[in-house]
């Protein structure tokens with residue numbers, strides 16, 4: 400999962416990025432509103448964490464522009480003020496959730512995961528897809544109840560596919576959501592990753608839609 404952190408306070412931003420990475424996200428950072436708006440327009444994020452008080456363009460304007468342009472990723476708004484008019488305005492501008500500063504990082508991560516999950520139609524943090532169960536809190540997976548030994552990257556790949564019900568996902572798209580900017584992840588790396596996962600899970604659990612992409616078996620919309 401790829402997250403965009405929009406936060407101009409460098410210390411808070413570094414904490415957010417570290418916590419999201421520990422929770423299995425790839426996190427990009429934007430420290431001002433214009434950069435945030437641009438990144439949110441050109442990249443495909445699974446989640447954005449958006450501070451409201453930002454240099455160059457305020458957070459609510461960023462959010463309204465994203466929504467006006469049809470960008471529909473879940474957005475968790477952060478505000479230093481925490482008063483309810485901020486909250487109402489945030490939600491009316493298209494925010495999916497709201498957290499007042501100061502916040503507990505564990506709560507932010509729980510809410511962030513909840514937003515990503517619900518955007519894919521999963522109510523529970525345990526994702527059950529056929530014989531496979533992914534625990535999105537522990538970043539672990541079982542097959543027919545037996546724990547799988549997966550690298551963090553392998554887990555992230557299964558997790559991303561599990562959040563795309565009913566569709567085959569192109570290798571390039573998987574790479575975008577698994578690797579940070581500047582990391583060496585391309586289509587070939589994804590093909591190798593899928594091959595490793597098939598050896599661990601059984602080849603039939605990851606279907607190939609020829610010429611298009613990959614889908615978890617039984618991951619219906």
Ligand code: CA
Nearest residue numbers: 407450452453
């Ligand atoms: Ca700020």
